[in-house]
Amino acid sequence: MLRIGPYEFSSRLLLGTGKFPDFDIQRRAVEVSETEILTFAVRRMNIYDPAQPNFLEQLDLQKYKLLPNTAGASTAEEAVRIARLARASGLCDMIKVEVIADTKTLLPDPIATLEATRILVEDGFIVLPYTNDDPVLARHLQEAGAHAVMPGASPIGSGQGILNPLNLSIIIEEATVPIIVDAGIGTPSDAVIAMELGADGVLLNTAVAGAKDPVKMAEAMMLAIKAGRLGYEAGRIPKKRYAQASSPMEGMSK
Amino acid sequence: MNITINGKMQTIPDTVGNVQQLLEYLRLADRIVVVEINRDILQKEQHAARSITDGDTIELVHFVGGG
Numbered sequence: 582m583l584r585i586g587p588y589e590f591s592s593r594l595l596l597g598t599g600k601f602p603d604f605d606i607q608r609r610a611v612e613v614s615e616t617e618i619l620t621f622a623v624r625r626m627n628i629y630d631p632a633q634p635n636f637l638e639q640l641d642l643q644k645y646k647l648l649p650n651t652a653g654a655s656t657a658e659e660a661v662r663i664a665r666l667a668r669a670s671g672l673c674d675m676i677k678v679e680v681i682a683d684t685k686t687l688l689p690d691p692i693a694t695l696e697a698t699r700i701l702v703e704d705g706f707i708v709l710p711y712t713n714d715d716p717v718l719a720r721h722l723q724e725a726g727a728h729a730v731m732p733g734a735s736p737i738g739s740g741q742g743i744l745n746p747l748n749l750s751i752i753i754e755e756a757t758v759p760i761i762v763d764a765g766i767g768t769p770s771d772a773v774i775a776m777e778l779g780a781d782g783v784l785l786n787t788a789v790a791g792a793k794d795p796v797k798m799a800e801a802m803m804l805a806i807k808a809g810r811l812g813y814e815a816g817r818i819p820k821k822r823y824a825q826a827s828s829p830m831e832g833m834s835k
Numbered sequence: 836m837n838i839t840i841n842g843k844m845q846t847i848p849d850t851v852g853n854v855q856q857l858l859e860y861l862r863l864a865d866r867i868v869v870v871e872i873n874r875d876i877l878q879k880e881q882h883a884a885r886s887i888t889d890g891d892t893i894e895l896v897h898f899v900g901g902g
């Protein structure tokens with residue numbers, strides 16, 4: 582069970598909803614991923630096209646918790662405003678705090694992220710900040726009341742996988758709230774590694790939406806996250822320098 | 836009357852007196868939409884009570900795909 586604030590989830594995969602080729606593929610990918618948490622962005626509506634299709638409006642909202650993000654914010658104030666706009670929909674009280682400091686790397690602004698987290702926790706949100714893989718910052722976010730901390734594996738959409746497993750494992754070790762590895766996952770093996778490190782969940786989007794077959798990749802990620810979690814819970818064997826025979830040495834027939 | 840919606844100046848009939856009526860006029864009343872008026876974020880139940888006057892700045896936002 583993944584517990585975030587007052588909510589419980591059996592799936593440990595959080596799925597983004599951006600960049601899918603079309604709604605039908607997206608709907609099928611969401612279904613096979615078995616995710617229970619979907620992220621969204623908040624944007625201006627096109628008021629000239631009242632009939633515009635919207636993915637969220639096609640979902641059974643009983644089945645999913647919405648995790649809107651504050652993407653597009655570059656200051657704490659902007660992030661807080663976007664979070665409040667999202668909550669005014671009456672559909673959600675979770676928020677992914679995302680304050681981007683740099684357009685090229687899309688790396689988060691740690692100071693503004695911490696500030697926004699503090700304000701939004703105070704305001705009653707269930708707050709999940711997207712952050713650098715910095716153990717000290719993760720601790721500060723936790724102390725500020727974050728309900729989960731979401732360190733990046735590598736830059737958003739880069740598909741570089743887990744660049745600093747050491748930092749991630751330190752964050753996980755010291756955490757008292759769920760740690761969700763967010764951003765940079767490229768392949769199922771990346772997701773397995775995140776889960777084997779002891780992450781409580783993985784948030785990904787491009788790895789599925791941008792795959793040649795997004796539906797198949799969604800299933801692969803679902804399985805990878807389950808496999809990684811089971812492996813973590815089972816406890817791996819220690820690595821040894823030399824071979825150790827699996828078959829008994831005694832009783833050889835001569 | 837003239838109001839600014841999502842950054843663009845619009846002329847709307849004077850019969851549109853409140854936010855609920857504006858959404859109906861724009862044929863957006865049955866959509867998932869959040870309204871901010873002059874930087875004041877509205878809850879859905881405030882739509883009918885919140886009047887619109889000439890010069891108001893309104894933002895209409897919704898959820899789109901994102902990670």
